[in-house]
Structure formats: structure tokens, C-alpha cells
Amino acid sequence: MLARRNFLKASLAAGGGLLLTATLPTLAKAATLGHAGPDAVTLNAYVRIAPDGRVTITAKNPEVGQGIKIMLPMLIAEELDVAWADVQIEQADLDPRYPAQVAGGSTATPVNWLPLRQVGAAGRQMLIAAAAAEWGVPATTCTTAAGQVMHAASGRSLSYGALATKAATQPVPDLKTLTLKDPKSFTIIGKPTRNIEVPRIVTGQPMFGIDVSVPGMLYAVFQKCDAHGGRLVSSNVADIRKLPGVRAAFEVKGGTDLRGLLDGVAVVADSWWQANRARQQLQINWDEGDIAGQNSADFAATAVRMSKGRPETILRKDGDVNEAFGRAAHVVEATYHYPFLSHMDLEPQNCTASYADGKLEIWAPTQNPAPGSKLVSATLGIPESAIKVHMVRAGGGFGRRLSNDYMVEAAWISKVVGAPVKVLWTREDDMRHDFYRPAGTHFFKGGVDANGNLLALADHFVTFSQDGVIANSADMGPTEFPARMIEHLEFGASMIPLRAPTGPMRAPRSNGLGFAFQSFLDELAHAGGRDPVDFALNLLGKPRLLPDPPGPRAGPGFDTGRMAGVIRLVAEKSGWGREKLPAGTGMGLGYYFSHLGYFAEIVKATVNATGAITVDKVWVAGDIGRQIINPLNAENQAQGSALDGIGQALGQGLHLEGAKVVEGNFDTVLPLRMRQAPPVEVHFLVTDHPPTGLGEPALPPALPALTNAIFAATGKRIRSLPLKDHDLSTTA
Amino acid sequence: MQYTIQVNGAPRPVDVDGETPLLWVLRDTLDLKGTKFGCGAAQCGACTVHMNGVPIRACQTPIASVGTAAITTIEAIGETKVGQNIQAAWIALDVPQCGYCQAGQIMSATALITRVPAPTDHDINEAMSGNVCRCATYTRIRAAIKQAADAGRA
Ligand code: FES
Ligand code: FES
Numbered sequence: 001m002l003a004r005r006n007f008l009k010a011s012l013a014a015g016g017g018l019l020l021t022a023t024l025p026t027l028a029k030a031a032t033l034g035h036a037g038p039d040a041v042t043l044n045a046y047v048r049i050a051p052d053g054r055v056t057i058t059a060k061n062p063e064v065g066q067g068i069k070i071m072l073p074m075l076i077a078e079e080l081d082v083a084w085a086d087v088q089i090e091q092a093d094l095d096p097r098y099p100a101q102v103a104g105g106s107t108a109t110p111v112n113w114l115p116l117r118q119v120g121a122a123g124r125q126m127l128i129a130a131a132a133a134e135w136g137v138p139a140t141t142c143t144t145a146a147g148q149v150m151h152a153a154s155g156r157s158l159s160y161g162a163l164a165t166k167a168a169t170q171p172v173p174d175l176k177t178l179t180l181k182d183p184k185s186f187t188i189i190g191k192p193t194r195n196i197e198v199p200r201i202v203t204g205q206p207m208f209g210i211d212v213s214v215p216g217m218l219y220a221v222f223q224k225c226d227a228h229g230g231r232l233v234s235s236n237v238a239d240i241r242k243l244p245g246v247r248a249a250f251e252v253k254g255g256t257d258l259r260g261l262l263d264g265v266a267v268v269a270d271s272w273w274q275a276n277r278a279r280q281q282l283q284i285n286w287d288e289g290d291i292a293g294q295n296s297a298d299f300a301a302t303a304v305r306m307s308k309g310r311p312e313t314i315l316r317k318d319g320d321v322n323e324a325f326g327r328a329a330h331v332v333e334a335t336y337h338y339p340f341l342s343h344m345d346l347e348p349q350n351c352t353a354s355y356a357d358g359k360l361e362i363w364a365p366t367q368n369p370a371p372g373s374k375l376v377s378a379t380l381g382i383p384e385s386a387i388k389v390h391m392v393r394a395g396g397g398f399g400r401r402l403s404n405d406y407m408v409e410a411a412w413i414s415k416v417v418g419a420p421v422k423v424l425w426t427r428e429d430d431m432r433h434d435f436y437r438p439a440g441t442h443f444f445k446g447g448v449d450a451n452g453n454l455l456a457l458a459d460h461f462v463t464f465s466q467d468g469v470i471a472n473s474a475d476m477g478p479t480e481f482p483a484r485m486i487e488h489l490e491f492g493a494s495m496i497p498l499r500a501p502t503g504p505m506r507a508p509r510s511n512g513l514g515f516a517f518q519s520f521l522d523e524l525a526h527a528g529g530r531d532p533v534d535f536a537l538n539l540l541g542k543p544r545l546l547p548d549p550p551g552p553r554a555g556p557g558f559d560t561g562r563m564a565g566v567i568r569l570v571a572e573k574s575g576w577g578r579e580k581l582p583a584g585t586g587m588g589l590g591y592y593f594s595h596l597g598y599f600a601e602i603v604k605a606t607v608n609a610t611g612a613i614t615v616d617k618v619w620v621a622g623d624i625g626r627q628i629i630n631p632l633n634a635e636n637q638a639q640g641s642a643l644d645g646i647g648q649a650l651g652q653g654l655h656l657e658g659a660k661v662v663e664g665n666f667d668t669v670l671p672l673r674m675r676q677a678p679p680v681e682v683h684f685l686v687t688d689h690p691p692t693g694l695g696e697p698a699l700p701p702a703l704p705a706l707t708n709a710i711f712a713a714t715g716k717r718i719r720s721l722p723l724k725d726h727d728l729s730t731t732a
Numbered sequence: 733m734q735y736t737i738q739v740n741g742a743p744r745p746v747d748v749d750g751e752t753p754l755l756w757v758l759r760d761t762l763d764l765k766g767t768k769f770g771c772g773a774a775q776c777g778a779c780t781v782h783m784n785g786v787p788i789r790a791c792q793t794p795i796a797s798v799g800t801a802a803i804t805t806i807e808a809i810g811e812t813k814v815g816q817n818i819q820a821a822w823i824a825l826d827v828p829q830c831g832y833c834q835a836g837q838i839m840s841a842t843a844l845i846t847r848v849p850a851p852t853d854h855d856i857n858e859a860m861s862g863n864v865c866r867c868a869t870y871t872r873i874r875a876a877i878k879q880a881a882d883a884g885r886a
Contacts, residue, residue: 067829194826201831202819202838204766204806208831211765219760244749271748273756346770346778346832346866395768395832396866427771632826636869640829643868666775666864675857677870 008122008172013048017164018126020047022119046092047076047123053147053161055082058092061108067633068108070196072116074629078188079120079181082160083146089196094369094389109629109693110596121178123167130167131158146187183627192632197393209365209392212352214420218247219272220413221279222423224264226432227288227659228500229256232263235284240267243281245274248417258501259435261379261408268417272424294499294659299439300337302496303462307335307443311460311492316478319488321445324456328447330527336444336516337720339653341437342661343505344671347395348430353410354420360387364407365394372404376411399504403435428664435503436654436661438464438474442516452528454521454539456488464502465495472501473508479558480513481593482521484546485539499659506644507696510594514700515649515707515721518590522708523717532589532708533571540564558593562623562687566600567591569685570621574602584608585616586712590701597697598623598685601642603678603705607713611729613650615678615706618642620698622684625691638698639680645702647672653722670724737798739764740808750796755779757795758805766806766835770864777863780836781805787843789862806835814884815842821880829867837863841877850881 013019048056057073069089077087124144131149132139135156143150150157160167183190200207225232232251240249246269254262265282269275293302325331352363360382366372369389377384394401406423414421425433443460464471476493483489505511525535543561548554567589571577576587584606591600604616620638628634651670655662663669707718714728736745737754739762746761758764758781770778772791779790782804809815818841821827828834837860844851844859851859856877865873 192826194823195828197831198823198826198828199819201828201834202806202822203810204764204835206765208768210769213763213765271752271756271760273752273760274749344866346768346776346830346864348769394830396830398866424769427773427775636826636829636872639871640868643870647868665773666771667773671776671864671866672868672870673862673864674860674870674873677868677874680871 010168010172012168017050018168020123049160049164051161053159055086056088058090060092071629072112074188075116076120079117080123081144084188086147109691113691117180118175121180122173125173126167126170127160127163129170130163189629193630207393208347208395210347210350212363214354217420218268219275220266220268220421220423221275222264222266222409223282224262225286227291230286230288233285233287235265237265240278243278245269246278259403261412266413291659295657296655299496303441306462306494307460312494315491317490321456321458321488321490324488325447328455329450331447332527333445336442338440338512338515340439341652342431342434343398343400345396345400348425349406350424351406351410352422353414355415363390363392365392366404367397367401372407375404375408379408380411398506431664432661435501437505438471438502440512444520446524448524448528452530454486458490461493463495464498466498471498473504507594507699510700514592515703518704519707536567537564562598565685566598566621566623570600570602570619573683574619584713586709588705588708588712590705592700595697596692599698599701601701601705603709605709607728609731611727617678618680620682623687624694625689627691628684635682637694638682641698642680642702643677645699649703649706649721651722651724735795739803752795753791754793754795755790764805764807777836778833780839787840809842814846817880817883818842821876825872825876827869827872827876829869833865837873845881
């Protein structure tokens with residue numbers, strides 16, 4: 001099945017010691033990124049063991065706060081059998097030898113779990129072989145621990161450092177013959193492991209993209225058209241050049257691809273403050289293009305109109321929903337809506353570029369450097385071989401930094417001024433020039449029988465198109481839950497043309513669909529007089545694996561037993577249904593499968609007479625397989641994801657008017673704050689399945705768990721977000 | 733304009749426009765990059781520094797208004813016992829995710845414990861709600877503040 005040959009190379013490291021270079025076929029595929037097959041992605045690792053025993057492992061993936069910089073080296077170090085304290089981690093640059101340098105889709109764990117451990121095991125075997133040769137004993141009589149090879153019978157031991165140079169000349173083992181550790185003997189994997197960067201973070205060391213400093217660097221701002229894709233007609237740029245500190249100001253003619261260089265005016269100055277201040281004097285005439293109907297209010301009206309007709313596309317049709325509605329004991333119709341969202345990375349988009357003599361050096365806080373390098377090459381007409389991209393730590397990603405628009409801006413501006421330039425966006429730039437989580441409206445109809453069991457469900461999903469095709473991350477698959485759980489189900493979709501660019505945001509699609517479907521299912525449970533946990537377990541039925549339909553996004557399928565498992569666990573941990581809650585307080589359930597992870601969450605919330613919401617507590621139960629690689633980070637990620645969902649539900653939503661985003665800062669789009677943040681209790685259900693990632697799947701259940709809790713507390717059904725737009729008071 | 737401000741215990745002469753926010757003087761003129769920019773509008777707290785021990789938003793503080801006040805930034809917060817306790821608790825509990833907000837969080841938390849050695853949850857909510865953590869590490873920030881407070885009273 002694996003066409004490509006395993007490739008593991010050992011050589012002498014500069015300065016002595018062993019250097020291991022690995023190119024391995026991946027054995028797990030990243031279903032959510034849609035890779036074509038199991039050996040379509042290769043990945044590499046570099047491991048160096050120095051004569052003094054220090055082990056250096058390169059971290060090849062971008063770090064955006066997901067903890068990958070230590071997680072991947074943990075896998076290698078475990079099987080190499082070294083002490084974690086002896087491991088140093090170096091961040092790699094963008095390097096064509098590393099073909100999958102991307103942070104997205106919660107893919108790093110499934111993709112790297114086996115191959116990186118094999119790299120470590122191969123290194124260990126070569127060190128043992130070197131020791132066995134030295135002592136003239138069979139390799140099978142040697143053992144290892146914490147960077148030492150031991151021979152128990154003779155009581156001898158040698159450190160990896162002492163063996164490293166000799167190990168480099170040993171034959172490279174065949175990966176098939178390697179034995180991996182029994183998980184029971186893990187000393188690194190599964191142990192709470194601290195992020196090695198924290199000492200630098202808490203002392204304010206420069207480490208983020210915005211902190212990059214290059215000799216002779218100038219600072220730039222770039223004003224684009226807030227009506228996405230608008231073209232520059234004219235500007236008063238000549239006046240801007242006379243302002244204090246300004247070194248250059250010029251118009252840029254960009255293209256039509258919203259992910260590339262766009263029309264705008266660049267202002268370059270000695271300091272960023274001067275550049276941004278000068279920009280406030282800019283007067284630009286834009287050709288905004290056709291903005292008709294590009295308003296949130298128009299979208300809402302269009303959605304209602306579309307819902308009255310047949311869907312443009314049928315996504316799935318099982319049984320006969322109308323016949324089933326006809327014999328249902330209760331039929332519920334409801335419309336659910338979620339808004340556009342900005343990623344709101346706390347570090348605004350930025351990039352530093354230095355162009356000189358036909359060569360370009362770039363420092364980019366990006367989640368996805370390879371396409372950025374290609375974009376810069378194509379836009380500036382510079383071969384990729386003349387471009388060097390350094391990956392810099394990013395102050396949050398959440399999917400925003402999968403696009404590289406800031407990279408091409410910095411490169412272009414640096415080339416025009418002939419000096420190193422740091423481009424830094426304001427918060428308003430960041431919020432008005434994002435690749436938005438698309439809004440969506442679901443026109444649902446559902447029917448339950450006399451026992452309160454779900455009989456049929458129909459959804460007309462009104463979503464968005466861009467340039468005639470479904471907008472990025474605005475689609476819905478045919479297996480969206482509860483598809484396959486019931487006999488009669490119909491999903492259809494219609495699309496409204498959209499100008500604003502959309503893109504993936506943490507748990508793409510699922511972050512909106514989870515709210516809509518899980519809220520409506522809760523509504524149906526109550527309509528039939530069923531307890532929501534009961535209703536969910538009944539709907540899931542007996543444990544079984546439902547394979548995905550074939551296609552580029554096909555993964556390992558949906559396991560109803562694993563979903564039920566986390567629902568039971570979260571119900572038990574939260575005390576669901578066991579205590580009588582005071583008036584105004586309620587508990588709500590949300591459960592969702594995404595990015596290979598099964599998560600169920602319960603929120604307890606209180607609404608007082610004035611309508612103020614207190615989120616009292618969140619319980620999270622997740623099943624991400626048989627091994628939590630770093631429990632310390634796993635808990636942090638799960639808590640952060642759940643709270644991210646709570647924050648979105650409470651206070652976040654963007655409006656479009658005339659093709660422009662109205663909101664610009666945190667006064668109108670409200671990030672979650674300390675006083676709103678409830679305790680989050682996280683439990684993992686360990687099941688015998690391959691380990692998977694968790695930067696995303698803990699988010700989707702949090703939103704419906706909260707809105708369902710509000711229903712339980714107040715009897716008011718929340719069918720649109722954010723909650724700040726709802727009046728929940730009972731005093732008026 | 734020439735100004736001499738007191739930063740982390742030393743006089744620092746700078747030549748900038750009087751309206752320049754302290755944030756950009758620290759970051760770009762004095763190369764103290766630990767203080768961060770998140771919103772420029774007093775909404776996120778990423779730019780929090782101490783002025784005479786009181787947390788302020790450096791993005792909203794024109795350099796001309798600083799005068800002789802003592803400015804302390806994240807780079808020097810470890811010189812106080814409280815700052816050390818906070819940093820140690822942040823490391824022990826592995827608080828950060830992306831880490832971008834944490835300088836501001838630490839400055840607000842240090843000011844809180846200096847003022848209120850045994851803060852309640854309510855005190856923490858009041859003192860920390862101006863600091864946004866987009867990664868939502870609030871659970872651990874709260875725990876770390878309590879741990880640092882305990883260490884200070886031990
Ligand atoms: S940058 Fe000053 S409060 Fe956000
Ligand atoms: S750790 Fe990322 S913003 Fe707080």
C-alpha cells in the first residue's frame with residue numbers, strides 16, 4: 001500500500017555526534033484537510049545527539065499557541081528514550097524538505113503519532129548497536145533509559161553522547177523491524193509536560209511576529225478598501241509624503257484575488273505610530289464595485305425568501321420526510337441563525353520583510369508558510385529559491401493565519417522602498433479584512449413520535465456563495481448529525497452571493513452547525529417531553545461504526561458508541577438531572593463529533609430578572625483516543641476551546657453594510673473576559689482508538705450547551721447568536 | 733520633542749512627538765518589546781504597564797503625560813517579590829497558550845496582589861477583566877493568581 005520508500009538517514013553531525021534525518025510516509029491521514037491518500041504526505045524530522053548528550057529536535061510546524069512545538073518532539077524523545085530535560089527544541093524555518101508545515105485541522109497528532117515515534121525508536125536501536133559493538137555483546141542484551149545504554153549482566157553503561165558518533169556509522173534499521181515501547185513504560189508521552197517557552201513569555205522576551213526587528217527597518221501601514229475587493233481610483237498620497245516621519249507613501253495596484261495583494265495605499269515611516277498617524281490624513285477614492293444587497297439585513301430577508309422555495313441543491317434525501325411529519329405526534333419548525341465572525345487573533349496581522357538584490361527574507365507569524373512563499377513569488381516575480389521564510393511565533397491563529405495576505409503586503413512594500421519593512425495592521429484592519437467565519441441560517445422542521453423519539457428532520461440551509469461557488473467553509477456535508485440516525489431526513493441548501501471573503505475558523509463548519517443542530521435537537525427533545533441526555537442516547541442507538549461516504553474528506557467514520565460514551569460521562573460528572581436547580585438556573589447539553597474527536601459538554605447557567613447571564617460552570621468530556629500525549633496542554637486546549645465557544649455565543653457577531661464590516665474593535669465584538677469565564681472541568685474518556693488532536697473539537701458543543709441551558713433556566717429558546725442581542729429580562 | 737522618562741528604574745531620554753503613546757515609545761524607541769499591542773483602544777489590556785505601581789494602558793498614555801512617573805514593564809516585573817511569585821506560578825501552572833496577552837495579564841495580576849495580598853474571586857474579576865485572553869486561559873490565570881498570592885503569604 002505504501003508506494004514510497006521509507007527513508008531514514010544517519011550521518012555524522014557537524015561537531016560530532018549523530019544526525020538523524022527522516023522522510024516517512026504518513027500512516028494516518030488528515031481527513032479534515034482532504035489529503036488524497038495515506039502516502040500523499042511525507043514528513044521529516046531532524047534529530048541531533050551531540051557528544052555531550054544534548055538532544056536537539058527541530059519543531060517543523062508553526063506554533064500558534066496549540067502546543068505543537070513541544071508535542072511533536074515528545075513523540076521522538078519518548079522512543080529515543082532520553083530524559084526530557086536533555087532535549088532542546090529548535091523552530092525550523094520554511095523548508096521544502098518539510099512538506100507539511102501547517103497548523104490547522106487538528107491534524108498534527110494523527111499524522112505524526114506513529115512516524116515520529118519510529119524515528120525515535122530507530123535512533124535508539126542504532127545507539128544500542130553502537131554500544132553492543134563496543135562491548136562485544138548481543139544487542140538484545142542491552143537496555144536503555146534516560147539517555148544511557150546499559151548492559152545489566154556486566155553492569156556497564158554508556159551515555160548516548162559517548163555513543164553518538166559511533167552510532168552514526170551503524171546501519172539504519174528497517175522501520176518494519178522496529179519495536180515501539182509498550183505505552184505502560186512511557187516516561188514522556190502522557191506525562192504533564194510544561195511548555196518550554198513560558199519562562200520567556202513571562203519575562204517579556206521578544207518572540208512574536210510583531211517583535212521582529214531588523215537593522216534599518218521601517219514601519220508600514222496599508223490602507224485597503226473596506227468594501228472587500230474595491231479598486232483604488234485616486235488618492236492624496238502626495239500630501240501624505242510631507243507628514244512627520246514619513247519616508248514613503250505610494251499607491252499599490254493589486255489583483256482581484258482577496259487572498260493576495262490588493263489595491264491600497266502604503267505609508268512607510270520611521271515609526272509605526274507616525275505611519276499610522278499619517279494614514280489618518282489619507283483621502284482615497286475607491287471604486288467599491290457592486291455593493292447592492294451586501295448588507296446583513298438584506299441577507300436575512302433573502303434567506304427568508306429562499307426558505308419559501310425548494311433548496312437549490314439537495315445534499316441528502318432519506319425516506320420521505322413529509323409522510324413522516326404527517327404521522328408525527330409533534331412537529332416543530334424553527335429558524336436558527338449564526339453570524340459572521342472575525343478570528344480576533346490578539347496579535348494583529350503583521351509581517352516583516354527585507355528585500356535586497358533580488359533576494360527576499362521574510363519573518364512571518366503564519367500557520368501556513370508554504371503557500372505564502374508561493375504567493376510572494378508569483379506576485380513579486382521572484383523565484384521561490386530567492387525567498388527565505390522564517391516562521392515566527394504567532395499570537396493566536398484560529399485559522400486566520402492560514403492565509404498569507406500580510407506576507408505579500410510586507411514583501412511588496414519592502415521591495416518598493418528598498419528597505420526592511422514591518423507591516424502591522426490595526427485592530428480595525430484586522431477585523432475588517434478577515435476571512436470570516438461565514439454566517440448561516442437553517443430553516444428546520446422536525447417531527448417526534450408519541451414516545452418522544454425523533455422521526456424525521458428537514459433542514460433548508462441558506463448559506464453563501466463566492467464567485468458562483470460555495471464560499472470557503474460555508475458548506476455542509478451529507479453526514480451532518482443526525483443524518484444516518486433516522487429514516488426520514490432531508491438536507492438542502494441555497495446560496496446568497498457574498499462579497500466578503502470567508503475562511504476556516506477553529507472547528508470550521510462545525511462551529512456554526514453545532515449550534516444550530518444541537519439547539520434544534522434539544523428543542524425536539526423538549527417537544528416530545530424527553531430528557532435531552534436520554535433523547536440523545538436513544539437517537540444514537542446501539543454502538544456502531546458508520547463509515548464515511550467515499551470522497552476527499554472521507555475519514556474513519558462516525559462511531560455512535562464513542563459519542564454516547566462522552567455524553568454518559570459528562571452527564572455523570574456534571575450531576576445531570578440529579579439535583580433540583582434553583583429558579584433561573586438550568587443545565588444544557590451539547591455534543592458534537594469533529595476533527596476526529598468526540599466531545600459532549602454540559603453548561604450550567606443562571607439568568608437573573610434583569611436578563612444578565614452567568615455561566616456557572618462547564619463540564620467537558622472528550623474522547624480523542626487511547627493516549628493523551630500531553631495532559632497539561634490537553635486540559636488547557638479543551639478549556640480554551642470551550643470558553644472560546646462561550647465567548648462567541650455571548651458576545652460576538654459581525655454585521656455587513658455596503659459590503660463593509662461595521663464593527664472594528666472589542667467594544668462592539670466582545671471577547672470573553674475574566675468576570676464571565678466559568679470554571680471548566682475537563683474529563684477524557686480513554687478508548688482504544690488512534691490518538692487525535694484537540695485544538696478544535698472541544699469548541700462546537702459549548703455554544704448549544706449554553707443556549708440549551710438558558711432554555712432550561714428561562715423557557716426562552718435562543719435561535720440566533722450572539723446572546724447580547726437578546727433581552728432575557730423578566731422584569732419588564 | 734525631548735522627554736526623559738523613568739523606565740524600569742533608569743532615566744531614558746527619547747525624542748518623539750508628545751502625542752506618541754507610551755506603548756510605541758517602549759516598543760519601537762526603547763526596544764522593550766514585551767509590552768504588546770492588541771487593540772489600541774483601551775479594550776484588551778495587552779499594553780498594560782505600571783505607572784507608579786498602578787496598572788495603566790500604555791496605548792492610551794501620551795508620552796507627554798508621563799512626566800517623572802516611574803514606569804515598570806514586564807521586562808522588570810521580576811525584580812519585585814510579587815512579580816517573581818506571579819512568574820513562578822505562571823510557569824508552574826503552564827498558563828499560556830499563544831502567550832501574547834500574558835505580559836499584560838502579569839502586569840495586572842502583580843498590581844492586584846501588591847494591593848490585595850489575598851484576592852477573592854471577585855477581586856480577581858474586577859482587576860483582571862480589562863485584560864483579554866483570546867486563547868481563554870482564564871481558568872489557569874485565576875489559579876495562578878491564587879497560587880502566587882499563597883506563595884507571597886507563606
Ligand atoms: S492595546 Fe492598549 S488596551 Fe489594547
Ligand atoms: S494566551 Fe493567547 S491571548 Fe492569552
